[in-house]
Amino acid sequence: MAGSVQNQQQQQLLGIIEEEEEKLQKQKEETEGNNNNNNNTRKQVGSDMAPTAGNSIHRSGSRPQLDVSKAEIQGNVEEKYPTILLPNQSDDLSHLALDIGGSLIKLVYFSRHEDQSADDKRKRSVKERLGLSNGNRRSFPILGGRLHFVKFETRKINECLDFIYSKQLHCGGLESHYSDGVTDQNGIIKATGGGAYKYADLFKERLGVSLDKEDEMNCLVAGANFLLKAIRHEAFTHMEGHKEFVQIDPNDLFPYLLVNIGSGVSMIKVDGDGKFERVSGTNVGGGTYWGLGRLLTKCKSFDELLELSQKGDNRTMDMLVGDIYGGLDYSKIGLSASTIASSFGKTISEKKELEEYRPEDISLSLLRMISYNIGQIAYLNALRFRLKRIFFGGFFIRGHAYTMDTISFAVHFWSNGEAQAMFLRHEGFLGALGAFMSYEKHGLDDLMVHQLVERFPMGAPYTGGKIHGPPLGDLNEKISWMEKFLQKGTEITAPVPMTPLAGTTGLGGFEVPLSKGNTLRSDASALNVGVLHLVPTLEVFPLLADPKLYDPNTIDLSDHSELEYWLTILSEHLPDLVDKAVASEGGTDDAKRRGDAFARAFSAHLARLMEEPSAYGKLGLANLLEMREECLREFQFADAYRSIKQRENEASLAVLPDLLVELDSMDEESRLLTLIEGVLAANIFDWGSRACVDLYHKGTIIEIYRMSRNKMRRPWRVDDFDEFKERMKMPCHKRALLFVDNSGADIVLGMLPLARELLRRGTEVVLVANSLPALNDVTAMELPDIVAEAAKHCDILRRAAEAGGLLVDAMINTSDSSKENSSSVPLMVVENGCGSPCIDLRQVSSELAAAAKDADLIILEGMGRALHTNLNALFKQDALKLAMVKNQRLAEKLVKGNIYDCICKYEPAS
Ligand SMILES: Nc1ncnc2c1ncn2[C@@H]1O[C@H](COP(=O)(O)OP(=O)(O)O)[C@@H](O)[C@H]1O
Ligand SMILES: CC(C)(COP(=O)(O)O)[C@@H](O)C(=O)NCCC(=O)O
Ligand SMILES: [Mn+2]
The missing domain is CATH 3.40.50.10880 (Uncharacterised protein PF01937, DUF89, domain 3)
Structure with a gap:
């Protein structure tokens, strides 16, 4: 054997590492004056045998193959939601629930995944040896699958019907997969919200299904309770631009006030599962902001309106205390000069027409007026019933920093810090989730935190919109989306701007938001929630000393420099990983295209997290590393x-x-x-x-x-x-x-x-x-x-x-x-x-x-x-x-x- 050559190489390697170490050590000593006395004993272990061919490795297919044959993109690729046809793909989607509101239709649907891991020999022998059985497995859908969240504008209900049809969500049902004595529920979809009544005929006509109507308040409460109990870090506070996740103890959840800000606002005192009372509400809500905003600014979409507010200065519209008091505070009653005395009040004393005001300022002034008002009424109701916790939901919030800060400020200020405003990551989907829960055999009743894995919202940028044809799997769809994002440049990476507020300046007063010019991502809310994977076989590791105190991550990514460091590491590693991934799939053109799409998707997520670290919930290094693997799998790189x-x-x-x-x-x-x-x-x-x-x-x-x-x-x-x-x-x-x-x-x-x-x-x-x-x-x-x-x-x-x-x-x-x-x-x-x-x-x-x-x-x-x-x-x-x-x-x-x-x-x- 070529011992001397090997030895030479070995010496070289040793040299390289030692050089590196010496450099580091020197640096360290320079800064710390460190004197480290290492023990220099070395042992020679190992052998000089050459490698021979040996064992075989299983291919590990993690998911079923997608049939993309004859796939085509219909229509203009530049369109926001290009239509994609996968005529030969059969899917495993099933179970759908709807919340049809005055402004938006919310869909929650479940896609089952087969137990893909074959029951191989290893598994069988492990089962025998460890006394595991399938006995505790229950029926649908607890076999495992995913919950997806999608929304459409109610005025574009046809898009929603197309979506349901294309994915055949209305046909998926219990009977098609299982025969465990469940009555035939095909043709019935659980639905809540006023639209369940208003559009019942349309659903019957277009999809041949009946909507089984569930009470809206019931659903909101069921949805909120489920989320707060089953999803780790579902709730968070948002104060002065700072988001913090809160872990709610499921045994100490009640009572709380649920404020759902949809088109209108409902305030519900919740005392337990199914125990609640709608105690108040207000007609000044999300519909008011969007409606008045549309009239006053000529905005074409809610997003556009919200985006305008980012660049607004409400002082041109609002009458401040200082405007009335000649620039002074009214300190005797605690009002600073910058406090809004009267929303839109300044416009009465000026001879300007609507066109002379900036739409940006109008939008911001309106947003503040409505958010603040809701915050204040919520506080009053919390006070009325001595409730300390207020959870805000509904799509008005849209994960928008300024909206949440305004509400939090109102609650905090008026309650002297006694009551706390909290927001929910699945804010807009409470009703739809509640409707989903109302299926008799949904199997989610006793689902526990450890059985739900929230994945990064890989699919989110591509959900919704027009999708026609037979059910479609989404690989090709994802790839073409990623290709489009390259053309469009920053669209996916543009974050929802976090507005570092200049601090509050007294009673009810904020300075203007600082954020300038950033665009609001087109579908920010969809990007904020991932797909929930239900994995009923997951358990808490029984040997943890105290699962409640356990936190897997050791590195704190809330430290921005730390986050930046690890995101950079992952980003630098990407080209090499893509090479490996593409090679692992034979280096074909298809593999290259997928590799490219993977790289874009992954970079987009990294960019998003750099801008808003908590965009997808509480972030640890383990989540980042898992995201990379999930993203690879998403583009079908199995290994x-x-x-x-x-x-x-x-x-x-x-x-x-x-x-x-x-x-x-x-x-x-x-x-x-x-x-x-x-x-x-x-x-x-x-x-x-x-x-x-x-x-x-x-x-x-x-x-x-x-x-x-x-x-x-x-x-x-x-x-x-x-x-x-x-x-x-x-x-x-x-x-x-x-x-x-x-x-x-x-x-x-x-x-x-x-x-x-x-x-x-x-x-x-x-x-x-x-x-x-x-x-x-x-x-x-x-x-x-x-x-x-x-x-x-x-x-x-x-x-x-x-x-x-x-x-x-x-x-x-x-x-x-x-x-x-x-x-x-x-x-x-x-x-x-x-x-x-x-x-x-x-x-x-x-x-x-x-x-x-x-x-x-x-x-x-x-x-x-x-x-x-x-x-x-x-x-x-x-x-x-x-x-x-x-x-x-x-x-x-x-x-x-x-x-x-x-x-x-x-x-x-x-
Ligand atoms: N893309 C959007 N289109 C329209 N309104 C939106 C959108 N995103 C957020 N909103 C806001 O959300 C409100 C609707 O919230 P939601 O909880 O869905 O209530 P509803 O059930 O009454 O439709 C709208 O009035 C508007 O303020
Ligand atoms: C992903 C890993 C944790 C895997 O390490 P392992 O558990 O295999 O020892 C590690 O490779 C890692 O942290 N890599 C990024 C850091 C770097 O490139 O320096
Ligand atoms: Mn490893």
Whole structure:
């Protein structure tokens, strides 16, 4: 073997990393005067064997294929909602509810997704072993699916009918998929709002369906209660340009005042589920703003009117206290000069005609007048019934910063801070959701927070509008939308401007909004809510010490510089990712087109988040990293790193036997250390880290692994190894959950040998891997093959894998075919329920939850699962967190260290 060449390369690599480290160290010393005395002992572990071909990797199809044959865009592509025909696509949409208001029609519809993950051998054996059954699965629609939110203007009801027809939403029903004794409800759609009466005949005529009318107030309350109980961070406050999400305790929700600002305004005192009273209302509402605004400004759309207000100055319209008092405050009763004394009052003393006023100023003055008035009446009603919390909903709000600030100001001011105004992310959909909930068999009654996953609103920019023809899937639609956005430049990225207010200046007074010139995104509200995925099999990880206190994210993205840093990292990584993704799909023209669309969609989301970090709800680094994966899947890139993973697995499996021989020659204590070092060193194979990807150009997988291993020096940045070692001298753990990370060396030369050690000591091992691909992470689908391949070289692994039911096919190839497998504790594989490099332990698969019940050791591995998330998580059982930090800033922030530092954090059961 070309040992000397390899050694040379190895030395070079070592040199490169050390240079980098020296530079960093120098910088650090310069700034901090840091004197770090590292222990320089090095070990030579590893072998010089060349890689051979080996195992096969499953393709992991995450969703059904879309039939885009004969697809065409109809009409003008420049049109806002181009018509797209997918004549051959059949869809799985079903279940629809409507709220037909005076201004807008709101649709909530459910699309079922098949349980796509095939019931493979691994799953079956896991089910058997962990005693899982399908018994707790209920009928429709709790099988899993998505809730979508769409709206149309009531005056354009035909667009809505077309939309329903094109997606066949009116036909989807219970009977078509299930036959569990439900009466035939096809042909009936739940609907609320006045339009359920007014347009009943039209629906019958055009779609052949009857509208089953539900009481509007009932629906509003049911919708609000559902959202506040089931959606994490549904509610938020908005004061002086600052948005903050509030977590409402579902057990401490009532009583509250619900103020729904639609065309008109309803104020409802809510005391419980189905327990409410409409206590007040006002006819001065959203319809008033839009109606008067249209007359006074000649605006053609609500959006245009709202957008004008961004650039307005209401002082040209409103009579201020200062106008009356010669520029002075009326301080005796607490009125500052800038307080509005009389909305539109200034226009009486001037001889100007309507045309001489700026439409911008008119719009703003009107918006303030109406918002403030509603805020004030809401406060009075809260006072009347001693309610502390007021939730505002309805489409008038439109997630518009200035509207929310005005309302909040009124409530805060008049109540002396006693009452709090809160807003809802699904503001306009309360009634429609309530109508949806009123289906007898919707199955959502006892749905819990952990079963709902809100995805970024990938589809939002393309929902609504005219879509004709048979039901359509949306891939092509999305792509053409993305292509259009390129032509239109900034449309999708233009944020709803956040208006940093100049501060309030006394009673009822605001300065003018500062925001200048930004356009309001055409459908801002749709972009603010994502699609709700219902995943009934998700559970809270049972070993969390206190799920209520658990927060997966360790990095605070509300710090703007932090957010900017991570968004830039993701954005810089994009070209390389697109290359990989396109190559993974064969580099075809279709793949290129999808890759391009993915890049645009993802950049658009990043740009949006840069402008308004909380646009999609509370944002953590884990959400950002998951968004990237979701976005890839959205454009049907099932596994961008497929071939890289395969290559690295093969190379690593080839050197595994030598590593095992080397390990077996050691005594127990040094073996344990070598194993942990091995895990940390092998975690360097991370295709999500810029620094690491740069490294890969400089050597082969095995060279880099060896180099990384040679560099392992204790003490590590966080080094609890000695405590862990002490624990390992005691009676062995019963069952260990190993949350594994990357493919290749990471799993094969790092985690598998550690698993083998635990098995050897009599601990059952459960390898916990991703359900769906994310970067180069190994998936639960891929693991059995890798284990089988490794088991060819190792009796311990083979027996354990057999005992765990992992080696059904692979048996034939084993070198030693003796079948005395009963002596071993089992090795199993379970999926974690997610498809992200990070893990939120509030939402894990039922498999994992079941496996966790008997576990007394948790090992979390990798930067995503053990550093970005969960570094601070507390568990009921012993926990070991192992990772190499592959990002300088993260190292500084989290552990005051440097890139390539290692973390070995051991925490005994708390
Ligand atoms: N795209 C839009 N078109 C018309 N009005 C809108 C739009 N977006 C927000 N609005 C505002 O929302 C109000 C309607 O709110 P909504 O909650 O849907 O009530 P309703 O059920 O009475 O239609 C309108 O009167 C207007 O102020
Ligand atoms: C996505 C990751 C968390 C994956 O790391 P892993 O869990 O595989 O150790 C990591 O690659 C990451 O944070 N990357 C972005 C930082 C960077 O490029 O430096
Ligand atoms: Mn990873």
